[in-house]
Amino acid sequence: MGPAGFVAVIAGWVTTEVGRQPYTVYSLLRTADSVSPLDAPAVASSLVAFVVVYFAVFSLGAWYILRLMAHAPMTAEPGLEAGDAPIRTAGITPAPALDPDRAIGSDVEGR
Amino acid sequence: MDLPTLWAFILAFAVFAYVVLDGFDLGIGILFPALQRGSERDQAMNSVAPVWDGNETWLVMGGGGLLAAFPLAYAIILPALYAPIIAMLLALIFRGVAFEFRWRDPAHQKFWDVSFAGGSVLAAFAQGVALGALLQGITVEGREYAGGWWDWLSPFSLLTGVSVVIGYALLGSTWLIMKTESTLQERAFRFAGLAGIGTIACIVAVSAATPFLEEAYYERWFAWPRVLFVAQVPLLVALVAAGLAFSLRRRHERLPFLLSLALFALSILGLGISVFPDVVPGRIGIHEAAAPEASLIFMLIGASILIPIILVYTGYSYWIFRGKVGHEGYH
Numbered sequence: 001m002g003p004a005g006f007v008a009v010i011a012g013w014v015t016t017e018v019g020r021q022p023y024t025v026y027s028l029l030r031t032a033d034s035v036s037p038l039d040a041p042a043v044a045s046s047l048v049a050f051v052v053v054y055f056a057v058f059s060l061g062a063w064y065i066l067r068l069m070a071h072a073p074m075t076a077e078p079g080l081e082a083g084d085a086p087i088r089t090a091g092i093t094p095a096p097a098l099d100p101d102r103a104i105g106s107d108v109e110g111r
Numbered sequence: 112m113d114l115p116t117l118w119a120f121i122l123a124f125a126v127f128a129y130v131v132l133d134g135f136d137l138g139i140g141i142l143f144p145a146l147q148r149g150s151e152r153d154q155a156m157n158s159v160a161p162v163w164d165g166n167e168t169w170l171v172m173g174g175g176g177l178l179a180a181f182p183l184a185y186a187i188i189l190p191a192l193y194a195p196i197i198a199m200l201l202a203l204i205f206r207g208v209a210f211e212f213r214w215r216d217p218a219h220q221k222f223w224d225v226s227f228a229g230g231s232v233l234a235a236f237a238q239g240v241a242l243g244a245l246l247q248g249i250t251v252e253g254r255e256y257a258g259g260w261w262d263w264l265s266p267f268s269l270l271t272g273v274s275v276v277i278g279y280a281l282l283g284s285t286w287l288i289m290k291t292e293s294t295l296q297e298r299a300f301r302f303a304g305l306a307g308i309g310t311i312a313c314i315v316a317v318s319a320a321t322p323f324l325e326e327a328y329y330e331r332w333f334a335w336p337r338v339l340f341v342a343q344v345p346l347l348v349a350l351v352a353a354g355l356a357f358s359l360r361r362r363h364e365r366l367p368f369l370l371s372l373a374l375f376a377l378s379i380l381g382l383g384i385s386v387f388p389d390v391v392p393g394r395i396g397i398h399e400a401a402a403p404e405a406s407l408i409f410m411l412i413g414a415s416i417l418i419p420i421i422l423v424y425t426g427y428s429y430w431i432f433r434g435k436v437g438h439e440g441y442h
Binding site: 037 | 189190194197201204205212215216256257259
């Protein structure tokens, strides 16, 4: 069932975008009247650039997550007070700050 | 002061806040290749890690505010600056992810260092190019952008692109002086001296070229008796530049950063003198481009609640992370 959420979100998105055609603002502004005065090659090259960059960055991110998941769970998870490094409030666990052994590649090149 | 003018000043403030705040953290990325691997780079990155993404708040506010307050200007400027803006956004992605991946993945740290430095340089350069492309005048027909997709590229926009990279390097190096100690600080003093000379040279070059781009700019600088007032800006730039040189020589730790901020404030004031009261320089005035009064009032209420909140939490986070950055681990 994992991907079902993604399928639902994307299907909903497609439905709204296709459903409101030929309008951008329903019954007020037509799509044909709201396009930017941009040359086609400008739009094409920026689209290609975004696709390439997003695929590269998301692939690397997914690869890192899978690498992290491949580690066995820690038996004694250290609390936040274990290190005195400042932590980010965004909810990212600064694992490598607390335990350098948990950084990806620490087995390759010790830090 | 009427509403469009008030909004023009609010947006000018957002642009100033963005340029100086993201300016110093992009500056860290620009200096990165010149820092030694290991402790120096770690410290430099840690010194901006807690604040850099908050600094980009003001980019969102500047862009969103332009769309909401001056929709006509937004519709003309964004297509005109399409290529540099897309390049800036892509560059900011590479630089942003480097803050995390560099620490998570020490085995590929070199790669993420390149991503951080390259992204920072490209983002700064693209911002400068966008500024130059806007100043040199964009082709407008009726209420639409009517130029091509390479119009932004010119000797002047390349000059402003390089100028912004050098100016951000000055902000970054004076920030490092304030936040670090010993060898890294000593290195930052050297960079600040070089970047300071470069920044002053760039300010002189851009200021000398700008009045001749458009008749209106020339009038706004040299018309009598206006020249008596606006001539204070270059005089103040000279004073601040002298103060910067003095403070670097005397090894002040905070003063160089504050004087660099002053240099940027004066530069933006100078831009304002060239451009005001236009929002698309030389083409469209702020009153012509402004949204209906009801929208401006509605947004003003929102802005008067939100901007103080943003300023307070931003100030608080800078206060929490005050002082020297230290040597320890992940931010």
